[in-house]
Amino acid sequence: MQTFAFSRATRIDQAIQAGTRASTAQQGAEVRFVAGGTTLIDLMKLDVEHPAQVIDINHLPLGEVEQTSDGGLKIGALVRNADLAVHPQVQQHYAVLGEALLSGASGQLRNMATTGGNLLQRTRCVYFRDTACACNKREPGSGCAAIGGYNRNLAILGVSKHCIASNPSDMNVALAALEAIVVIRGARGERQVPINEFFLLPGDTPQRETVLEPGDLITHVLLPRPLDGARSHYLKLRDRASYEFALASAAVVVHTENRRIVQARVAMGGIGTRPWRSPEAEHVLAGQAPSPALFDRAAQALLANAQPQSQNGFKQELARRCLIQALGTVTA
Structure with a gap:
């Protein structure tokens, strides 16, 4: 693991400013927000992720699940997977989400993993996680060792000649079926992105997985009102x-x-x-x-x-x- 600067944010605007300022000051150096850390810390230990700055966001007011005025659900980015899976509104109206979360990991991981972190969960491709191997997602232009290599667990849809890595999340599949909206705040203000537009296909740029820009912070996810009788x-x-x-x-x-x-x-x-x-x-x-x-x-x-x-x-x-x-x- 490489050395990095660490700070803690207590306000949403403070986190965004710190992330944007760090990216600018260090000429695009990687900045990461950390909550549960169930993916990020592993990848930092493997030297796959090596941010120059890590910002702890656990103290931001993003840990609640609330019903919206139109009958939908607002899920804070810091809501833990374990809590979301058994939330009464989820169990009653969005069963597919609860089932996906409960199948997603061990109980210990669900206690730590967050909604925002799960959205950004990275592939489990063995070549992505092994810095001795070629991986365009980790090092653009180096090649894709999975093509022609060990690819049993990888994707068969949305692949390109540069990457065949599969998205590992269970939660995100359920959110796609529920037509979730990802709410993002950054230097350009707040924007809402449908989940099917949030994730990018690998194409020629597999290293870019989502529409997030430097300093962007996922604040919550919106679920539309459930279909009556569905x-x-x-x-x-x-x-x-x-x-x-x-x-x-x-x-x-x-x-x-x-x-x-x-x-x-x-x-x-x-x-x-x-x-x-x-x-x-x-x-x-x-x-x-x-x-x-x-x-x-x-x-x-x-x-x-x-x-x-x-x-x-x-x-x-x-x-x-x-x-x-x-x-x-x-x-x-």
């Missing part, structure tokens, strides 16, 4: 039941009336370079009577542009079965 579910398939990342997962929110699907939201994890919302699958489902054959067509639409690598072709069939099962659960 059911939701998160299904995670993994190598072992205890503390493991998804090989394929599905977050689905479905509203049915008179045995017809009025509206469906579908997102998948473990198979994409970002949490993978699928308008194609949703279009197939809309207005139709639930059936295994329909769910299969939706899965095929979702996976139509899959680009499996040398070791992860099995994810196509696994993801297909995962989505069929999840949709069957919420429409039974």
Whole structure:
């Protein structure tokens, strides 16, 4: 671990000013906000992350879950995953989010991990975490050792010739299905970014994973009012039941009336370079009577542009079965 400056912020504007000022003063040197530290500290120890300054934000007033005036939910960036998973509003109206959080890590990690930190969780690609290996995400232009290397756990959707790393988060898949809004404050003021625009595809710049700019701070996440009568579910398939990342997962929110699907939201994890919302699958489902054959067509639409690598072709069939099962659960 390299040396770094450490400071503590007690106000949101103070944190943003400190982050922006440090980036400017040190000519773009990395500045990181830290809360639970469940990802950042690990990566600093591995010398993957080496910020010049770390700003502790645990004392900011961002640790509450509140109902909004329009019937939605406002989730502070510092709300711990363990608390959010069992919050009464989440359990009653956003079950898919609670299920995703409870499947996401060990109890100890959930007690520390935060909403904002989970949004910024970085890939578990072994080459990204090993500084002896080529990784365009860690060192742009160095190459991608995963292409042609060990890629069993990596993405088959949204990949590029520069990066095939998968997004590891469970929470973010559920937030994609719930059409969450990420609220960000920075030097340009406050802005709201739909979660499906928050994450960037790797393309030619895999090192840039989100729309965040230097000094930007995620303050909270907004969930829209739940769909009346909708059911939701998160299904995670993994190598072992205890503390493991998804090989394929599905977050689905479905509203049915008179045995017809009025509206469906579908997102998948473990198979994409970002949490993978699928308008194609949703279009197939809309207005139709639930059936295994329909769910299969939706899965095929979702996976139509899959680009499996040398070791992860099995994810196509696994993801297909995962989505069929999840949709069957919420429409039974």
